[in-house]
Amino acid sequence: MIKAVRGTRDLLPPETAMWNFVEETARDVFRAYNFQEIRTPIFESTELFARGVGEETDIVAKEMYTWEDRSRKSPLTDAPHEAAADVLGGGQSLTLRPEATAGIVRAYIEHKLWDRGLNKLYCIGPMFRRERPQKGRYRQFYQIDAEIIGPASAGSDSPARDAELLEMLATLLDRLGIAGWNLELNSVGCPNDREAFNQALRKALEPVVGQMCADCQRRAVTNPLRVFDCKVPADQPIIEKLPRISQFLDEPCRRHFDEVQQILTKVGIPFSLNDRLVRGLDYYTRTAFEFTHGALGAQNAILGGGRYDGLSEALGGPPAPGIGFAIGEDRLVMSLPQSAESVLKKPDVYVAALGTGMNGEAARLARELRRENLVVDLGDEGFRLKKSFEAATRAGAKYILIVGENEVKADAFALKNLASGEQVSVPRGELAQKIRA
């Protein structure tokens, strides 16, 4: 048997109803904040992620699905079409997107979206990372992503945008009925701050790193910021004494962060400061945040994001400050309180054809009712009435409509409420109204 490959999965009904519920709610909330949809390709030039996400990140260094595309022309017969193409293989290096922001910023640059002022964009779709699967983590997973990006003259670097985005997220989680979320907030400053902080951190680690766990010794070399992620109890007293990024923020960054907090407080969004919150992608600046949820095990981050004021320039574009987030849709669906059954749209009526020659009559009635925007399921004239009832009950239909010889002759049909058992004869023209009532 051929099975879905490791880390991928089929989403089946009724669970897909939950996904539709989440996506419809998200679109609805985004609309209220004047965000518009953008759809970018699910594969891009490898270089985009190397430069955007960062060569040193785990994502780029070991988790991407990357392959070499076939060359347009054989290198034996002619020069490669693409100047950038590898001379030997001829093909361009392509990668399945591991995250959405880089592609959106690429589109921003490619289509000169700064001409439109401030862009508020969202994107829903699959991402791909080759990690070891576990609960809430898949190799093909889905993100709901939104970005605010534009020239600084359009206000893209304003703390008001950070606060607006965070308030929107709180609204979305509330609308979905997700209780018990926690917003953790930090500022990772601008590149200068980070540089100074990194130096101070390395210096502070030097005398103590020998006493720390093996992971921390490795982090101290590769990415000192990640030392703050350590959960080993013995290391905590040491980590407590390390310098914090908050001590290295320059005046503009400090003011920016203060303003974000003030607005959030004013609009009543609860948050907690976490100066150990560091993010794994190189492009983050200033505001960094995570919404966590208890019921997700080790993968407790339901969404995360932050500001990326230098990303456009890193990709060869003009200055374009921005802020965005990615929701792990798989994890969001897992933390929903509703059952799949409860969000599933059940048929209003099951049309039961009864007896030879009734399929046509039933189809005609079903067509009329569907044109009235009712959800209609349709049986088969070969079914005995008992079987039609069972099928209607299983489908969760509200009514069953019997289409037999007697009914057709009278042009009035037996309509039975499956829950109450009440049955009435209804003329053809009044069916839709009666069912909807």
Place this chain on the structure above:
RNA sequence: GUGGGAAUAGCUCAACUGGCAGAGCACCGGACUGUGGCUCCGACGGUUGCGGGUUCGAUUCCCGUUUCCCACCCCA
């Protein structure tokens, strides 16, 4: 990539120390040919994840492998 656990019917799970692979639910049919849910009866359903080894005999023991789950790493 590292460590641990698991895998038996569509689903949830049994099968004593290595001795005929089972149950409940679901599904299909009948009791009941135009009135469902309840009840009763019957039928269907299996390469015991896959491959090898030990043995007279393997779901059971051993080795390998795949996948899932848990944790690490990291992230959404």
